[in-house]
Amino acid sequence: MDGTASAVRxxxxxxxxxxxxxxxxxxxxxxxxxxxxxxDQLLTxxxxxxxxxxxxxxxxxxxxxLLDTGEPGGGRPAGTVGFWEQTWEDEQVYExxxxxxxxxxxxxxxxxxxxxxxxxxxxxxxxxxLHAFPSVSNGPSNAVCRKAGFSLVGECDFEYPPGNLLxxxxxxxxxxxxxx
Numbered sequence: 125m126d127g128t129a130s131a132v133r134x135x136x137x138x139x140x141x142x143x144x145x146x147x148x149x150x151x152x153x154x155x156x157x158x159x160x161x162x163x164d165q166l167l168t169x170x171x172x173x174x175x176x177x178x179x180x181x182x183x184x185x186x187x188x189x190l191l192d193t194g195e196p197g198g199g200r201p202a203g204t205v206g207f208w209e210q211t212w213e214d215e216q217v218y219e220x221x222x223x224x225x226x227x228x229x230x231x232x233x234x235x236x237x238x239x240x241x242x243x244x245x246x247x248x249x250x251x252x253x254l255h256a257f258p259s260v261s262n263g264p265s266n267a268v269c270r271k272a273g274f275s276l277v278g279e280c281d282f283e284y285p286p287g288n289l290l291x292x293x294x295x296x297x298x299x300x301x302x303x304x
Contacts, residue, residue: 131236132233133199134189134237135187136186136187137177141173184209184218185206187206187240189222189237204223206220207245210255212255217252218254219255222265242254251299255294255296258295259291272297274296275296276295278293279293280294
């Protein structure tokens with residue numbers, strides 16, 4: 125981040141966000157995740173995102189990141205961010221991930237979106253920890269974790285996409301005690 129952080133907000137994923145998902149499927153954005161997905165894979169993921177965002181049981185939520193335009197209700201789609209349940213090392217946790225479109229990178233948008241998702245996951249009061257698993261070679265995503273206050277647990281093998289082991293860093297943030 126170069127001191128020109130942009131004002132962003134996150135809004136729940138909706139049916140109308142398929143084009144944003146297609147834009148986020150660019151080869152340069154999917155390089156650390158096994159490459160771009162097919163149209164059928166995108167449609168399946170979009171449906172999963174819509175379903176997750178309409179499910180209010182605390183399983184997680186996907187969001188579009190909007191760059192504030194200064195107009196009421198205005199905002200330019202700049203990327204995606206979300207959190208979802210995951211079993212990690214025999215524990216139920218949340219996992220998070222994000223993607224910022226190339227024209228919006230380098231402005232602190234991923235960090236701002238991730239910080240907003242940390243608060244959204246914390247508000248669910250369902251899981252104590254939120255993890256991120258960027259590839260060890262993905263410097264920008266590892267920097268987002270550091271800037272957003274995650275602690276580096278260490279390197280691990282993480283399966284993504286299914287059937288593909290990815291050498292990742294395990295980053296974790298404590299969401300606070302779970303009230304029973």
